[in-house]
Amino acid sequence: MTGLSHLRKVFPHPGITSSVLLMCIFYQTSISKAEEIKAPRSLDDRLTIELFASEPDIVTVTGLTVDQQNRIYVVESHTHFRPENYEGPETDRIRLLEDTTGDGKADRIQTFYAGSTETMNVGAHPDGWLYVATRSSIFRLRDKDDDGKADIRQNLVQLETKATYPHNGFSGFAFDFFNNLYFSMGENEGVDAELIGDFGNVYFTLGQNYGDDATLISKGNKRLSALRGEGGIFRCRTDGSQLERVATGFWNPFHLCFDVYGRMFVGDNDPGNRPPCRLLTIVEGGDYGYRRRTLEPFIAINAETPGTLPMTSSTGESPTGLISYESDHLPEDYRGSLLVASWGEHRIDRYDFIPEGANFKTTTQPVIAGEEHFRPAGIAVGPDGSLYVGDWADRSYPLHGKGRVWRIRALNPPQRSQTESISSKDWQKRDAAARKLLAQGKKGISKLTTALKNSDSRVKAVALNALISTEKMTPEFAASVMKDKHVGLREQGVTKLPSHLVDFQKIATSDASPAVQAAALRRIKEKSALPILVEYLKSTDLFMQQAARQGLRQTFSDKELSQLFLHKTPEVRLAVILLLKESASPPDASLLKQALNDENLQVRFVAVEWIGRDELKQFRETLIKELAKKATTPELLKAYLASISQLEGVMKEWTRGTTGDWWVKKSKSQEYAAQLLDLPETSPEVIQQILLFLPASHPALNEKKLDQLLKSDYSGVQTEAVRKMREIKTESAREKLLQLALNSNAEANLRAEAIIGLDPSQPQNVTPLLQLANDGNPTVSKEALRTLTGATLTEQQQTTLKELATADAQKATLIERVLKRKSKQQKPAKDQLAKWMQVLSGPADSQAGQRLFFHPKGPGCFRCHQIDGRGQQVGPGLIRMQGRIALNRERLVEAIINPSKDIDPGFLPLTIVTIDGQTASGIYHKHNNKERSIYDSNGKILSFKISDIEEMIPSKTSIMPNGLVDQMTLQEFRDLIAYLLPEDQQNPSSD
Numbered sequence: 001m002t003g004l005s006h007l008r009k010v011f012p013h014p015g016i017t018s019s020v021l022l023m024c025i026f027y028q029t030s031i032s033k034a035e036e037i038k039a040p041r042s043l044d045d046r047l048t049i050e051l052f053a054s055e056p057d058i059v060t061v062t063g064l065t066v067d068q069q070n071r072i073y074v075v076e077s078h079t080h081f082r083p084e085n086y087e088g089p090e091t092d093r094i095r096l097l098e099d100t101t102g103d104g105k106a107d108r109i110q111t112f113y114a115g116s117t118e119t120m121n122v123g124a125h126p127d128g129w130l131y132v133a134t135r136s137s138i139f140r141l142r143d144k145d146d147d148g149k150a151d152i153r154q155n156l157v158q159l160e161t162k163a164t165y166p167h168n169g170f171s172g173f174a175f176d177f178f179n180n181l182y183f184s185m186g187e188n189e190g191v192d193a194e195l196i197g198d199f200g201n202v203y204f205t206l207g208q209n210y211g212d213d214a215t216l217i218s219k220g221n222k223r224l225s226a227l228r229g230e231g232g233i234f235r236c237r238t239d240g241s242q243l244e245r246v247a248t249g250f251w252n253p254f255h256l257c258f259d260v261y262g263r264m265f266v267g268d269n270d271p272g273n274r275p276p277c278r279l280l281t282i283v284e285g286g287d288y289g290y291r292r293r294t295l296e297p298f299i300a301i302n303a304e305t306p307g308t309l310p311m312t313s314s315t316g317e318s319p320t321g322l323i324s325y326e327s328d329h330l331p332e333d334y335r336g337s338l339l340v341a342s343w344g345e346h347r348i349d350r351y352d353f354i355p356e357g358a359n360f361k362t363t364t365q366p367v368i369a370g371e372e373h374f375r376p377a378g379i380a381v382g383p384d385g386s387l388y389v390g391d392w393a394d395r396s397y398p399l400h401g402k403g404r405v406w407r408i409r410a411l412n413p414p415q416r417s418q419t420e421s422i423s424s425k426d427w428q429k430r431d432a433a434a435r436k437l438l439a440q441g442k443k444g445i446s447k448l449t450t451a452l453k454n455s456d457s458r459v460k461a462v463a464l465n466a467l468i469s470t471e472k473m474t475p476e477f478a479a480s481v482m483k484d485k486h487v488g489l490r491e492q493g494v495t496k497l498p499s500h501l502v503d504f505q506k507i508a509t510s511d512a513s514p515a516v517q518a519a520a521l522r523r524i525k526e527k528s529a530l531p532i533l534v535e536y537l538k539s540t541d542l543f544m545q546q547a548a549r550q551g552l553r554q555t556f557s558d559k560e561l562s563q564l565f566l567h568k569t570p571e572v573r574l575a576v577i578l579l580l581k582e583s584a585s586p587p588d589a590s591l592l593k594q595a596l597n598d599e600n601l602q603v604r605f606v607a608v609e610w611i612g613r614d615e616l617k618q619f620r621e622t623l624i625k626e627l628a629k630k631a632t633t634p635e636l637l638k639a640y641l642a643s644i645s646q647l648e649g650v651m652k653e654w655t656r657g658t659t660g661d662w663w664v665k666k667s668k669s670q671e672y673a674a675q676l677l678d679l680p681e682t683s684p685e686v687i688q689q690i691l692l693f694l695p696a697s698h699p700a701l702n703e704k705k706l707d708q709l710l711k712s713d714y715s716g717v718q719t720e721a722v723r724k725m726r727e728i729k730t731e732s733a734r735e736k737l738l739q740l741a742l743n744s745n746a747e748a749n750l751r752a753e754a755i756i757g758l759d760p761s762q763p764q765n766v767t768p769l770l771q772l773a774n775d776g777n778p779t780v781s782k783e784a785l786r787t788l789t790g791a792t793l794t795e796q797q798q799t800t801l802k803e804l805a806t807a808d809a810q811k812a813t814l815i816e817r818v819l820k821r822k823s824k825q826q827k828p829a830k831d832q833l834a835k836w837m838q839v840l841s842g843p844a845d846s847q848a849g850q851r852l853f854f855h856p857k858g859p860g861c862f863r864c865h866q867i868d869g870r871g872q873q874v875g876p877g878l879i880r881m882q883g884r885i886a887l888n889r890e891r892l893v894e895a896i897i898n899p900s901k902d903i904d905p906g907f908l909p910l911t912i913v914t915i916d917g918q919t920a921s922g923i924y925h926k927h928n929n930k931e932r933s934i935y936d937s938n939g940k941i942l943s944f945k946i947s948d949i950e951e952m953i954p955s956k957t958s959i960m961p962n963g964l965v966d967q968m969t970l971q972e973f974r975d976l977i978a979y980l981l982p983e984d985q986q987n988p989s990s991d
Contacts, residue, residue: 023031037404040346040370045411046331046950049368052388052407053106055095058404061390062167063121063321063378065130068428071381072097072106073130074390074405077172079117079165081398088399092119094132096148097405104407104942113141113150118166121255123173125238127433131181136161139181140238156240159185167172168231172255172321176262177431177465178496179238184253184266186231186653187292224650230291233266249288249300249308252669257377258284259324259336260427260461261488265312267319268342276314278302279322279340279351281359284310284522284542285550287582293654295646297662298609299640303542305609305635306602307549307578310542313351313953315363317344321379321390326427326458328387329413334925335425339367339588341376341389345910346952348376348389355487358518358543367551368408371951385416385426395946411911417853422451423459428460434466445472452477458484464489468496475501487513494519505529507535515693518547525554537571543622548576558585570600577603581610592619596626600772604630605639612643616688620647628676632685634692634869639671640692647991674700677709684714691720692869696727703733710740718750734758738768741780749847756855760791770797774804779848784813789857793818825970830898833890849979859976860966864935864960869981878980889981896973899960910934911953912944918942 007425021052042049052072063075074095078088094113099107116133125131129140130150136159141150159169162652168186172779175181231250236243252269264282268290278301280288289300289308299311303310321341325334332666340350349370368389370376376393382388422433437444464481467473478501481493485854494507494516507520508533513527521536529551536548552575556564561583565576577595580588587610593605596619611619624643629639645667653666664670677700682690687709694701702723709721720919722740724865725733740746740754755772758765770793772784798819805815813825828835854862854870862871867878886896894901909920912932920942922934932952933943965973 006555011650017118021213026743040406042275042408043366044331044367047367048411049408050104050390051404052099052104052111053405055393055402055404057106057109058095058097059393059401060399061307061377061392061403061405062119063133064380064388064405065122065124065378066380066382066388066431067124067128068126068131068383070098072380072382072388072405073112073124075119075122075132075378076251076403077119077400079119083398086399088401089114092134093118094119094122094150106405108148110148112143112148113153118169120167120171120437121167121173123175124426125175126435127238129238129258129572129776131156131173133170133173133174133183135159135164135166138170138181138240149598154240154301156181157183157234157243157399164821167254171253172266173260174256174264176240176433177462178469180235181238182233182256182264182344183708184231184250184256185522187290188647193444218737233264240296243348246284247282247286247288249286249290250280251290251292253280254319256339257322257324258486259338259490260326260458262465263322263488263491264463265338266323267315269318269320269373277342278311278316278321279315279362280309280339280544281312283546283550286546286555292815293651295642295650296614296659296661297635297642298613306574306606308542309544310359311544312353312360312717313364315340316342316347316349316672318342322375323379323381326385327381327383327818328409328416328425330387339379343377343392346370346374348379350959351663355515357541358514358547361543369953372946372949373402381428382657383426383428384437385413386410409890416961422462423446423454423554425455427458427462428870430462434462437766438470442576445470449477452480457484457489460484460489461492464492464760465496468498473497473499473501482507482511484597487515489827490516491519494523498527499523505532506655506975508532514541514544518544521547523554524551527555528673529555533569534569534572537569545571545575549579552576553579558583560877562588562591565594570598571604571842573598574600574606575605577606577610577741581606581613587614587616589616590620592616595620596622596630601633606635606638608636610644612639615651617645617647620644623647624672627672628679628682628686630686630688632683634689636652637673637686637689637693641667641672647914650865656984668692670698677705682845684712687712688716688720691717691724693752699910703730703736707736715747715750717751718747721755722750722757725800726753734762734765741772742768744775744777748777748779749851751777751780752848752851755780755783756851758787760788760857766791766793766797767911770800773801778810779845783851784812784849786817786852786855791818813971824965827965827970830965833894833897836893836897837890839970842974844971844973844974846978846982848972849975849977852968852976853979858972859964861976887981889977892977892980895960897965899964909958912942913950914944914948915950916948963983 007341031801037051039051040049056255058074058076060077060080061074061079062077065073067073074097076093076095078090082612090132091114093111096110096112098108099106100108116132116134119132120135121133121428123131129142130141137155138152139155142152144151149450151916161601163169168418170183170185172184173181179326188384230248231253232248233253233256234243235246250266250268253266254269256264256266262289266280266282268278268288268304270277286309287307289303289305296307302309307311318344319340323339325337325339340349340351343348347366347368349364350367351362351363351364365795375394376389377392378390380388385409389406389408391406393402394400402611416634420429420433420436422430422437424433426428434448437447448463448466450461454460467477478493478497482502484490490511490513494502494504504524508517508524510963511517511520521533524533524651531553536544539545552561558580561579562575565573567573578821580591592607592611595603596944598604608623613624614701622898623640627640631640642663646662650663650667673693676690679688706721706725709717722737737757741751743751758769760766760769769788773788774783801818805812813823814822828839852858852883865871865878909921909923912934913917913919920934920936921944922936931943931945932949933941936942968976
């Protein structure tokens with residue numbers, strides 16, 4: 001019985017070549033009885049999770065797959081951080097598990113293959129081949145005589161690299177209908193790498209390889225360089241030929257999958273140790289922003305840099321597997337959902353997609369949750385529609401002799417047909433039926449063309465793939481597909497149909513769906529389409545911009561693109577420099593000089609990044625000189641300083657473990673920035689950014705210097721000088737802030753910034769704050785009242801405020817808060833979004849909203865969110881596009897009034913329960929072999945020893961306080977929205 005079996009012998013199969021090492025080994029593992037293994041919990045009462053197999057039959061699982069005969073193939077690692085004196089086999093094994101009796105337990109357990117090392121994943125193709133990914137190779141296996149042991153091994157793709165870390169090379173697989181294999185690769189430790197290959201398509205992933213160089217090598221000795229420090233998605237035929245890159249910009253994309261319409265999704269693990277992990281929608285030519293072997297200003301996790309694409313969603317820590325569920329065993333509402341296994345947070349989460357522009361937004365909920373030793377590593381669908389989940393079974397990275405496979409099934413599954421039919425609700429059965437119809441020739445083709453008229457878009461999708469694969473699509477059929485009411489089918493058609501059957505320019509300009517428009521733009525190759533491409537380059541939708549760039553890439557040569565850089569439209573110039581930066585052509589010094597002087601800030605940013613990346617040292621003096629005038633935003637200042645650091649050799653200090661702003665300490669960046677404060681040619685806009693960049697403790701930011709900057713004619717410099725002065729906790733600094741606050745001739749917003757620095761817990765500040773509360777300027781008086789929140793007041797001071805409230809109704813609500821009285825202001829319930837939208841209409845002050853965001857007596861937004869270069873990055877970042885964050889007004893309001901309604905899965909709270917009964921809730925911060933740490937609702941880090949933890953429970957309650965709206969007046973709420981969503985599209989941080 002699984003979990004109680006005696007030690008098994010491993011016999012080599014005579015069909016395997018002598019180069020494959022198979023050893024007859026008896027080995028002892030840590031044996032756990034099945035009844036002692038605690039099952040994870042199903043959070044959906046319609047599902048159950050049951051143990052299918054465990055140690056010693058299966059140990060240290062890194063991936064699994066299920067074939068059409070319901071045989072489970074599991075990667076059993078014996079080389080992943082192998083400890084000294086480990087008693088298991090010398091190489092990894094692929095174990096074959098099968099339930100032959102129908103009791104829900106594996107009873108046929110044998111080794112299908114042994115001989116590989118650092119083996120990561122496995123995928124069963126419908127044609128009978130089993131595809132295997134190790135960190136540095138992809139090969140396939142076949143069992144010719146059906147005895148459950150591999151007889152043939154064919155190598156497909158190799159990775160030439162010096163990097164050796166086990167799991168940031170090759171990893172996941174996905175297959176399409178057209179015999180293509182897609183695979184992923186991590187960042188390879190930042191080391192150079194080259195892919196070598198030549199073989200339907202296989203799509204696969206490659207991690208960042210620890211930033212090391214690498215080469216991919218495939219059939220025919222075709223070589224493809226991996227981009228240093230960038231993971232990627234690649235495609236080749238199922239025999240290894242036609243190797244090509246699909247997308248780049250990943251850290252460690254463990255797994256990928258397609259939905260029924262051919263849309264690809266990837267789970268990207270640990271992007272540069274900067275949570276959250278990412279769920280990404282993959283498009284041809286997409287750049288998802290991560291580069292390991294560069295500096296932080298040039299790394300994007302969620303489209304922070306020009307030309308990169310955003311997350312579709314975050315995920316739980318370490319997404320090791322994902323599938324698009326398309327079967328009928330689980331409840332009907334699971335069809336079309338994406339299921340993601342999270343190793344680090346012991347969960348399986350469900351994602352449902354809602355179209356948003358040319359991408360998606362998601363809703364999510366946890367489905368399965370386990371305790372510390374539930375470590376899901378891979379998820380697959382069986383032919384009956386139930387799920388199988390691999391389980392590493394321990395928090396330890398080194399081998400430990402434990403492992404499990406779990407089965408998730410419906411408690412009351414529906415009756416289902418076992419017949420393979422193109423109209424089946426099960427995707428695998430539909431695909432198998434379509435392939436059989438293709439084999440029937442004309443008769444089968446006729447049935448497929450009939451299926452293309454089926455009312456079910458899923459049936460149409462498989463019929464469309466089948467007909468395209470045999471080149472039997474006619475103009476009439478193509479036209480009917482492109483008129484179909486289902487967006488997914490139209491997107492599939494415009495992506496896969498032969499180009500002579502689709503007018504891509506017409507689709508791009510006439511289809512109602514942005515996703516379909518974008519798919520059409522990516523296939524444009526006619527120069528006559530330039531006006532169309534130009535218009536879409538102006539889109540605020542980043543996926544649409546990328547699609548238009550892809551159209552440019554396919555239409556114009558590098559020489560022609562260089563000529564397009566003279567275009568009057570800044571978005572065109574940005575697209576051109578992004579494309580040329582990633583092309584094989586050498587850098588054009590003349591074009592870069594033009595770009596450095598471009599009026600468009602993003603064009604300048606890309607030029608600066610390019611110069612630093614390629615270490616074009618002839619530009620060093622130019623960048624240093626231009627710092628004083630052109631580094632006018634937080635992003636540009638850091639980009640200039642980072643690029644100069646690269647030109648001065650800071651990358652020699654780079655190591656595989658360096659992350660974050662390490663380069664600042666290793667370079668002269670702060671020295672350069674500080675020197676600019678004293679240069680007469682430094683523009684006030686740049687001085688403002690320097691004040692943001694330098695820490696308050698820097699010697700250049702002494703009180704004397706800040707006092708001097710307070711006299712600047714530029715309000716942005718004055719404001720940042722006040723903010724730095726607030727961080728100097730001396731009596732003289734307090735006096736300067738007080739003098740400014742009381743100065744009725746000073747600008748009101750500047751006085752308000754000074755008021756925030758007057759801590760009401762210090763008795764000497766209370767009287768002046770009460771005086772300021774009665775100031776004739778409402779901006780000043782309201783800020784004083786906000787700052788007085790929590791102050792200890794005498795009876796006389798309370799009486800003074802009560803009289804003020806009676807005399808001034810506009811201040812009454814703020815005074816109620818200071819006096820700790822229940823507010824009389826009427827507010828809708830949290831589920832009454834429409835009423836909230838009504839009461840929040842009206843005039844608002846974005847500068848007051850900015851102060852509220854960062855105010856220590858406000859709702860505390862800054863403790864968890866970062867925006868405009870300030871705040872903490874605990875919760876989701878608030879990235880601006882054209883001045884606004886990526887939420888519309890309704891979604892922003894709903895996130896504040898009801899934060900638990902739709903929690904971003906990468907920030908899903910968990911509750912830690914200790915052995916002695918203590919509890920704490922927060923979001924993931926860092927896990928290691930000794931402790932678990934979380935951020936609480938105040939942005940503080942709480943750490944617990946693993947030995948003290950009883951259990952970790954996922955929560956459906958956001959750490960963002962539910963009563964946040966009760967901490968704000970309605971006017972403050974309006975002001976906060978105005979700051980985050982300014983109507984004038986201007987950046988409100990430039991006070």
